[in-house]
Amino acid sequence: xxxxxxxxxxxxxxxxxxxxxxxxxxxxxxxxxxxxxxxxxxxxxxxxxxxxxxxxxxxxxxxxxxxxxxxxxxxxxxxxxxxxxxxxxxxxxxxxxxxxxxxxxxxxxxxxxxxxxxxxxxxxxxxxxxxxxxxxxxxxxxxxxxxxxxxxxxxxxxxxxxxxxxxxxxxxxxxxxxxxxxxxxxxxxxxxxxxxxxxxxxxxxxxxxxxxxxxxxxxxxxxxxxxxxxxxxxxxxxxxxxxxxxxxxxxxxxxxxxxxxxxxxxxxxxxxxxxxxxxxxxxxxxxxxxxxxxxxxxxxxxxxxxxxxxxxxxxxxxxxxxxxxxxxxxxxxxxxxxxxxxxxxxxxxxxxxxxxxxxxxxxxxxxxxxxxxxxxxxxxxxxxxxxxxxxxxxxxxxxxxxxxxxxxxxxxxxxxxxxxxxxxxxxxxxxxxxxxxxxxxxxxxxxxxxxxxxxxxxxxxxxxxxxxxxxxxxxxxxxxxxxxxxxxxxxxxxxxxxxx
Amino acid sequence: xxxxxxxxxxxxxxxxxxxxxxxxxxxxxxxxxxxxxxxxxxxxxxxxxxxxxxxxxxxxxxxxxxxxxxxxxxxxxxxxxxxxxxxxxxxxxxxxxxxxxxxxxxxxxxxxxxxxxxxxxxxxxxxxxxxxxxxxxxxxxxxxxxxxxxxxxxxxxxxxxxxxxxxxxxxxxxxxxxxxxxxxxxxxxxxxxxxxxxxxxxxxxxxxxxxxxxxxxxxxxxxxxxxxxxxxxxxxxxxxxxxxxxxxxxxxxxxxxxxxxxxxxxxxxxxxxxxxxxxxxxxxxxxxxxxxxxxxxxxxxxxxxxxxxxxxxxxxxxxxxxxxxxxxxxxxx
Numbered sequence: 001x002x003x004x005x006x007x008x009x010x011x012x013x014x015x016x017x018x019x020x021x022x023x024x025x026x027x028x029x030x031x032x033x034x035x036x037x038x039x040x041x042x043x044x045x046x047x048x049x050x051x052x053x054x055x056x057x058x059x060x061x062x063x064x065x066x067x068x069x070x071x072x073x074x075x076x077x078x079x080x081x082x083x084x085x086x087x088x089x090x091x092x093x094x095x096x097x098x099x100x101x102x103x104x105x106x107x108x109x110x111x112x113x114x115x116x117x118x119x120x121x122x123x124x125x126x127x128x129x130x131x132x133x134x135x136x137x138x139x140x141x142x143x144x145x146x147x148x149x150x151x152x153x154x155x156x157x158x159x160x161x162x163x164x165x166x167x168x169x170x171x172x173x174x175x176x177x178x179x180x181x182x183x184x185x186x187x188x189x190x191x192x193x194x195x196x197x198x199x200x201x202x203x204x205x206x207x208x209x210x211x212x213x214x215x216x217x218x219x220x221x222x223x224x225x226x227x228x229x230x231x232x233x234x235x236x237x238x239x240x241x242x243x244x245x246x247x248x249x250x251x252x253x254x255x256x257x258x259x260x261x262x263x264x265x266x267x268x269x270x271x272x273x274x275x276x277x278x279x280x281x282x283x284x285x286x287x288x289x290x291x292x293x294x295x296x297x298x299x300x301x302x303x304x305x306x307x308x309x310x311x312x313x314x315x316x317x318x319x320x321x322x323x324x325x326x327x328x329x330x331x332x333x334x335x336x337x338x339x340x341x342x343x344x345x346x347x348x349x350x351x352x353x354x355x356x357x358x359x360x361x362x363x364x365x366x367x368x369x370x371x372x373x374x375x376x377x378x379x380x381x382x383x384x385x386x387x388x389x390x391x392x393x394x395x396x397x398x399x400x401x402x403x404x405x406x407x408x409x410x411x412x413x414x415x416x417x418x419x420x421x422x423x424x425x426x427x428x429x430x431x432x433x434x435x436x437x438x439x440x441x442x443x444x445x446x447x448x449x450x451x452x453x454x455x456x457x458x459x460x461x462x463x464x465x466x467x468x469x470x471x472x473x474x475x476x477x478x479x480x481x482x483x484x485x486x487x488x489x490x491x492x493x494x495x496x497x498x499x500x
Numbered sequence: 501x502x503x504x505x506x507x508x509x510x511x512x513x514x515x516x517x518x519x520x521x522x523x524x525x526x527x528x529x530x531x532x533x534x535x536x537x538x539x540x541x542x543x544x545x546x547x548x549x550x551x552x553x554x555x556x557x558x559x560x561x562x563x564x565x566x567x568x569x570x571x572x573x574x575x576x577x578x579x580x581x582x583x584x585x586x587x588x589x590x591x592x593x594x595x596x597x598x599x600x601x602x603x604x605x606x607x608x609x610x611x612x613x614x615x616x617x618x619x620x621x622x623x624x625x626x627x628x629x630x631x632x633x634x635x636x637x638x639x640x641x642x643x644x645x646x647x648x649x650x651x652x653x654x655x656x657x658x659x660x661x662x663x664x665x666x667x668x669x670x671x672x673x674x675x676x677x678x679x680x681x682x683x684x685x686x687x688x689x690x691x692x693x694x695x696x697x698x699x700x701x702x703x704x705x706x707x708x709x710x711x712x713x714x715x716x717x718x719x720x721x722x723x724x725x726x727x728x729x730x731x732x733x734x735x736x737x738x739x740x741x742x743x744x745x746x747x748x749x750x751x752x753x754x755x756x757x758x759x760x761x762x763x764x765x766x767x768x769x770x771x772x773x774x775x776x777x778x779x780x781x782x783x784x785x786x787x788x789x790x791x792x793x794x795x796x797x798x799x800x801x802x803x804x805x806x807x808x809x810x811x812x813x814x815x816x817x818x819x820x821x822x823x824x825x826x827x828x829x830x831x832x833x
Contacts, residue, residue, distance in 0.1 A: 307721055331723035345721055348714035350781040359711055360722035362704035369703045413722065 002066045004030035004081075004165040004197035006051065011060035013046050020046040022222045023060060028214075030165075031195040033188060035202060035212035035229075037241060039459070043221040044201055048168055051199065052084045053077030065165060081165035085155055085172055093144030093151075098126035100143050101158045129161055133187055149180020153187055166197045173207060185211045203458075204292060205234050206497045217241055234497070238490045242461065251444050256285045256468050262452045263421050265304060268313030273299040274476035277313070281421065281452050286443060288467030288484070289456045292496055296476035297456045298340055301423045305337040306330045318420055331360060336414035338407075340426035340456070346410040347398050354380050354394040356409050361416040383412030387442055404435025411442060422446070425456045440466050460492050474499050528830060529775060529790040536797055544804040552800065554683055560796035561689035562675075562751075563763055564789070565744045567770045568696040569737030571788045574771055575700075576733045577713040577780030578633070578640040582625060582647035583741045584763035588756065589655040590618035590745025595755025596658050599666030607668035615746050622738030625651070630731025640734070648764065656757035663754035675751030685747050692740060697785045709733060713780030769816070770795050773823040791823075 006028040013021040021043040028034050038044045049055045050062070053071030062069055064080045071077045074084070091100045099106070102122055109118035126139035135153065143151060152172055159167060169188075173181050188198060188211055200212060208215050209229060216226040217240040224240045263281040268274065274296035281287050289297040302308045304315055306325030315322040317333050327337075339346050347356050354373070357380045358365060365376055380394050387408040391401060398409060407427055414422060424443060428436040443466060447453055457463050463470050464484045472480050472495050480500035482492065540547045547553075566583050573580050597614025598607065605613075625647055632638040658664075677684045700706035708729045711719045720726045749755045774791030776783025798819060802812045 305721075327721055328723040328725055337721060339721055345715065345717040348711050348718050348781070350714035351710060355707065355711070358707070359719070359724070362707050362724070366704035369705060371704050371707055372702055417723075 002030060004195060005063075005065055006166065006197065006199075007063040007066075009061040009063075011047075011050060011057045011062060013050060013055060013058050019221050021050070021057075021218075024223050025060075026216065026223065026226060028197060028199065030197045031192060032213040033192055033198045033200055033211055035200045035208050035215040036218065037202070037208070037215055037237060038218035039241060042218040042241075044218050045170075046221075047218070048084075048170060048199065048201060051077065051082060051166075052168055053082070078162070081163075082168065083159040083162050083164040083166070084168040085159050085170065087171045089148075089151055089155055091143055091151060091155060091158070093142070095143060096139065097130075097137060097141050097143050097146070097154055098122045098139035100154060101126050101129065101139070101161055103158075125161075129157055133157055133160065134190055135187070147180060149183055152180070153184060156184075156187060156191075160191065160196075164196065166199070167191065169198060169200045171201050171203065173202065173204065181207070204497070205237065205493065208232070208237070209234075219243060234494055235490045238493050242489060251448070254284065254448070254468070256282050258282055262318055263304075264314075264316040266314045268300060268303060268310060268315075270299065270303055270309065270311045272476070274303075274473075277473075277476075277478055279471055279478060281454060283452055284447050284450055285469065286447050286453045286455050286467045288463040288470040289454060289473060290460060290463050290470050290492060290496055291473035293458065295473040295496070297473050298425055299476075300473070301337065301425055301454060301456065302339075304330075305335060305423060307337070331417060331419075334418075334420035335423070336360070336417055336419035336421070337423040338410045338414060338425060338427060340429065342403075342407055342410050347406060349397070349399045351398060352395045353384075353389070353391050353398050353401065353409060356398045357383050357394075357412050357416065360413050364417065379416050383409075383415060386415075387412050388438060402431075402435070404431035404438070407431055407435065407439060408442070411439070415446065420450075420452065422451055422453045423456075424453060426458065427455070428457060428459065428462055436462075460489055460496070464489060464492065472496055472500070528826065529773070529787055529794070533790050533794050533797070536794065536801075540797060540801040540804075544801045547801060547804055552804075554686075556796045556800045557686045557689075558683035558751075559800075560792045561683065561685035562744050562748055563767050563770065563795075564689045564792040565685075565692050565747075566737065566740050566763075567767045567774075567788050567792050568692050568785055569733070569740040570767050571771050571774070571776055571783055571785055572696065572700060572706075572709055572733040573640075573730075573737050574768075574776050574778060575713045575780060575783040576709045576730045577716065578730055578734065579768070579778075580629070580640065580644045580734060580737050581764050582629075582644040582651055583737065583767055584760045584765075585648050585651035585655070586622055586625065586738065586741035587745040587748060587760035587763060588758065589651045589658075590622060590742040591749030591759055592655040592658045592664060592755035592757060593618040593621060594746050594749050595664035595667055598668065598671070599664055602666070602668065607670070611668065611671055615742065618742035618745060619739045622740075622742040623735045624738070626734035626736070626738035627731060629734050630727060633730065634727035640730075652757060655755075659755060659757050661757070663756040665754045667749070667753060667755075671750050672753060673750070675747040675749070685751075688743065688747065692743075693785065693789055696736075700785050705729065705732065710781060713782075715781070766795060769820045772820060775823075775827055777827070795819075 008024055008026050010023040010025055011021070012019070012023040024047065036044045036047065046055065050057050053074045053076050056071065064082065069080055092103065099122065107118045107121040107125065108115045123139045130137050130139060135157070137150065143154065146154070172184060191198065202208065212229050214226055214228055215232060215237060217224045217237060219241060227236070260283040261280040262283050266278045268277040277300050291297050299308065303310045304325065306327050306329065315325060317335060320333060322333070348359065354376065358376050361379060362371060365371055365379060383389065384391065384394060389405050389408045389412065391405065398406060411427070427439050443453055443455065455463065455467055467484055470482050470484060471478050472482065474496065480495060482495070570580060570583065594611060594614035597617060598610050601610035601613060629640050629643045629647070632643045633640055674684060679687060700709065708719070708724050711724060712726050712729045716726050748759055752759065770791040771788050772778065773794055774784065774787030776787060798816065799812065802815060807815070
């Protein structure tokens with residue numbers, strides 16, 4: 001009996017000519033927690049989708065519990081005892097905990113010849129489940145009244161109510177605070193003790209050493225190896241993840257004069273998001289912000305830009321003290337911000353390329369409030385030409401462009417305002433390598449012309465490549481400052497996880 | 501080919517495919533309206549007479565003036581349900597000023613003050629709705645639904661429940677009179693059309709309306725005053741409501757708390773038929789002009805063809821639904 005074992009023999013998956021997962025042979029032993037590590041696009045999501053029945057492998061054989069299987073849909077995988085817990089919660093906040101656990105399959109009873117929901121059983125069974133998992137949560141409570149961490153735990157309890165042999169966990173901790181992570185890990189250990197096999201995707205190195213038994217690393221679609229955690233070191237895993245990183249050609253590093261501070265920030269704090277953040281941005285500098293997801297980098301930038309409120313702290317932009325920041329006022333003072341989720345809040349998808357390039361700049365283009373296409377045209381042409389935006393006609397909807405070109409439009413929209421300071425929040429996310437390089441070229445070129453920039457990226461190699469100086473944030477605080485040419489990737493990674 | 505060349509080629513190809521569909525998309529309403537007019541000319545007795553057409557124009561002008569403001573409101577992602585009640589209130593305010601102040605300052609000054617007061621009240625309703633949205637996140641649907649009831653109540657409080665008829669003789673010109681052989685409201689209607697068309701197409705405000713309705717958060721992060729823009733569209737609509745209220749009071753010769761019942765739905769219907777998306781971000785002032793004419797022709801045509809009144813309601817319902825379905829289908833072409 002090998003309930004919960006997963007054996008892959010030469011499993012691969014390609015999309016057209018692109019190989020997302022190279023032939024992969026491996027056995028995941030039952031009753032253990034197996035971590036999957038790798039950068040975005042390394043193939044780990046593809047592997048999990050194959051196991052969850054969401055995509056069919058192009059070749060190879062999959063055995064679950066020793067039995068060869070061929071999943072046509074997630075429902076097949078589910079019947080084979082595999083349940084997936086996704087990164088996004090699939091619960092209804094306005095319903096009770098118990099109702100969420102049994103959503104779509106509430107126990108029924110007969111009343112006056114009709115089927116009605118048997119609420120007593122809903123709550124009894126939920127209570128039993130919650131107790132088995134060692135959780136002290138009232139199933140009658142409204143789910144939305146729980147913290148995000150506890151909601152995530154309920155998601156797993158719900159998954160466990162199906163009594164699966166295998167649990168796939170896709171970055172379950174990405175939205176959690178550290179004490180909630182502890183709660184989650186306690187639950188995972190309990191499940192392991194009951195013999196459940198878990199595949200655990202994470203970006204957080206420290207979590208590996210805390211809960212995982214083994215770690216499998218993927219890079220560019222290839223499995224670079226599997227290691228028992230008792231034998232592993234963070235440096236070894238980073239080496240497996242990144243290999244030999246070839247750095248792109250960049251202009252020679254400039255010496256940044258530290259006598260001209262363009263942006264002075266002192267003691268910025270807001271609730272749980274960040275506290276006591278102080279730094280200077282110097283003229284012509286690219287200042288990198290490193291840190292794990294949820295370290296507070298985006299939150300700090302948004303607060304300085306005035307998109308979110310601040311509890312405390314002072315901001316001086318170009319010598320002018322900012323009393324209360326709002327996007328409109330900060331734009332007027334010469335600050336620009338390209339948000340991390342460009343599809344949702346960086347662009348107006350219903351408008352054309354032309355209109356999106358003028359969005360932040362209507363007041364400057366207009367004369368006495370009057371705007372014509374002709375008056376806008378030079379602003380549009382300057383950015384399309386200057387940034388190398390590939391678009392046959394500026395009147396096309398912006399939604400028809402590739403991610404890289406959309407990112408350039410977000411940047412161009414702001415460059416049109418002739419900013420003194422620009423915040424680039426994850427500008428390279430979800431765009432191809434060539435476009436990434438072009439975005440970095442734009443940043444180098446504009447800063448050489450006197451722009452000062454803050455650059456947030458979750459890809460540490462990029463920060464090392466692009467930034468002149470790097471601040472590391474952890475749990476909402478700046479923990480240290482490093483110079484890119486004096487720190488290794490592994491060291492930077494370690495600082496992000498453990499602090500200085 | 502490099503990836504960029506592939507992209508460019510792909511976009512160009514998609515564009516060629518889209519040209520035919522785009523032409524159909526852009527001119528659908530024009531084609532339908534022409535077909536309707538042709539059908540009515542052929543079948544409805546007396547439709548194609550000058551008198552009847554001018555009558556249709558006078559009728560549609562009343563709601564059309566408001567519909568242009570409503571177009572901006574809906575493009576900005578909001579809605580205003582209070583315009584029918586606003587029309588009644590405006591008429592009552594004008595009639596009240598006329599009745600109370602004419603003996604003191606003469607009819608011209610009294611009516612002028614009344615119209616200005618009505619416009620001020622309309623603008624204030626717009627500001628109120630906008631601020632409720634901004635400060636307390638009350639959807640405009642709710643605030644204007646409340647105003648829909650309350651404004652009619654105020655109108656009846658002013659009149660005491662009876663029509664106010666103390667209006668000077670010349671006042672009837674505004675709603676019932678003719679200029680150069682055409683009804684005066686038609687000139688107002690066309691003037692508002694031109695102004696709104698220019699405002700929406702050639703000003704930074706107009707561009708901002710589309711941006712705000714298309715993506716409020718992206719607009720905010722681009723430093724656009726999102727709620728300022730939304731409020732401004734509501735204020736414009738409030739003022740235009742007062743204009744229509746004045747013309748209707750003039751046409752019927754009194755200020756009455758019960759006029760223009762249900763007009764808000766006709767206004768919104770005209771905007772939607774004209775192709776403006778209720779989800780915001782998309783729409784045309786020109787489309788609303790067509791939508792207004794379309795509704796007017798349908799009503800007039802059905803009356804001329806002796807369609808029973810209750811069937812007319814059913815038909816209008818079907819037309820509104822059909823227009824939205826058509827827009828959805830064309831969206832996917």
